[in-house]
Amino acid sequence: MNKIKVLVVDDSATIRNILTALLAQDSEIQVVGEAEDPYDAREKIKQLNPDVLTLDVEMPKMDGLTFLSNLMRLRPMPVVMLSTLTSRGADTTLTALETGAVDYITKPDVESLIAQQDSFKELLVSKVKQAAGIHLKSLKLSNTLAIKPDLSVLPFAGSGRRNHLIAIGASTGGTEAIKSILLRLPSTCPPVVITQHIPATFSARFASRLNACCQMAVQEARHGQKIYAGNVYIAPGDRHLKIEQKNGMLYCLLEDSEEVNRHKPSVEVMFDSLLPYAGNVQAVLLTGMGQDGAQAMLALKQQGARTLIQDKATSLVWGMPGKAFALNAQTEQYPLAEIAGKLLDFASLKRDEMQEALNVRQ
Structure with a gap:
């Protein structure tokens, strides 16, 4: 060799x-x-x-x-x-x-x-x-998306249900993949929670840079923070991000516990916390090395969540989404450029329409 x-x-x-x-x-x-x-x-x-x-x-x-x-x-x-x-x-x-x-x-x-x-x-x-x-083709495609992203914000009539949540996990190549999705989401979008494998000193700067170029308000998540539509909450680089529902509201919880899948923050931890609300969740796995989040994505799918993975052709590293694919944890897979639109289309459905759409895909 x-x-x-x-x-x-x-x-x-x-x-x-x-x-x-x-x-x-x-x-x-x-x-x-x-x-x-x-x-x-x-x-x-x-x-x-x-x-x-x-x-x-x-x-x-x-x-x-x-x-x-x-x-x-x-x-x-x-x-x-x-x-x-x-x-x-x-x-x-x-x-x-x-x-x-x-x-x-x-x-x-x-x-x-x-x-x-x-x-x-x-x-x-x-x-x-x-x-x-990393294949040169994937590198060139990733660079093209990074240098010339589609900046057009997509239309959105509003969510068809309360407390609908979009949860995104990513690792290697994820900072730019996340950016390309958030750039297209309007300020009326349902809330987005994100776990990206990133050092603690980087996560606040990452959130600030995204906030400067996106219509949604992007911030590093704080413990006990209420979750609102039009906002993006990014896990700090040294804490696990969990989501909890109390009195009809969603909240961010930060946990300083052991690494999971060798990561803190871990996508697995965030996805696992969403299991009680799976029927109102869209979970996304983007490019990244390893398998963090794949097993929990399967559990979310089994509990009625919509689960999306980035396809191999547009992933810089098809590790995490590839592992989810091997487990059949996804309801759908899409090229990176299509994911934002697919998230908004599904978010606009009413609860009965959402279930019907999921039934067709599974």
Whole structure:
């Protein structure tokens, strides 16, 4: 089997050496070169033809974002960004994902990196392998959707029933997939709750950036917060998001408990909390690695929820939706560009019409 060829791009020789040493410990990976700046990287990409780039966000001569933009335009390839866990780092990383990076990994300082080598290595290797498995066609399609999303807001006459809820789960590639859906939802849309695998320092910035460009009001969910139509509630990056109904109202509950499926927040936890109200729920699984949310989606379907998955052709990583498909947990699957419209069409149905529509699909 051919090894995954990786080019490490970072202005710090110490970081380059550490990353190279960690990646070299995996028998399926070959670090074919190192580059100290984007100009060096450009020449080595031509010479070495790597499968994956690890790219530092902040570098001299040309910043990582400018280089990434040029790379995605001239020679699209899987790029894993390395960024810091700061507010500035969060914005830069989210911009990198918008520009075409497939994933990111938070980079500790050198001292912490040396102390946490084992856990960092496991994460780094998994991200690189996942990136290498992304087909160029999927990457190009994802970049096209990110660079030229359909900005038109869809018409919506209003929901045919009270407390109708849309719940979305996503991981790798999910920030841009979520954005492409929310951009099309009007301010009259039923409420949307979202669990995206994202660090705690990123989730508030992610919500703020979406709020600036969407008609719906997007926010990071707060514990005990009432849920209203026209609003989107995103799980904080270090808490599970659950939904509870009290006195005829829906509320967000945040839980600081153990990881589920190796994630906190976990889609599984959010979906499981919706089981008592499944008959009034649309659950969606978008692109992402792993299987988080798939088993709970099946349970929701069995309890009468409408369950949608993003199709393989438009998913950057068909892990989570693919696992749901293997379980037959979905009532339907659609290309990403169609999901917003399908959600609104179903939300407009009255309860009896909704059940009739579900019966046809199952």
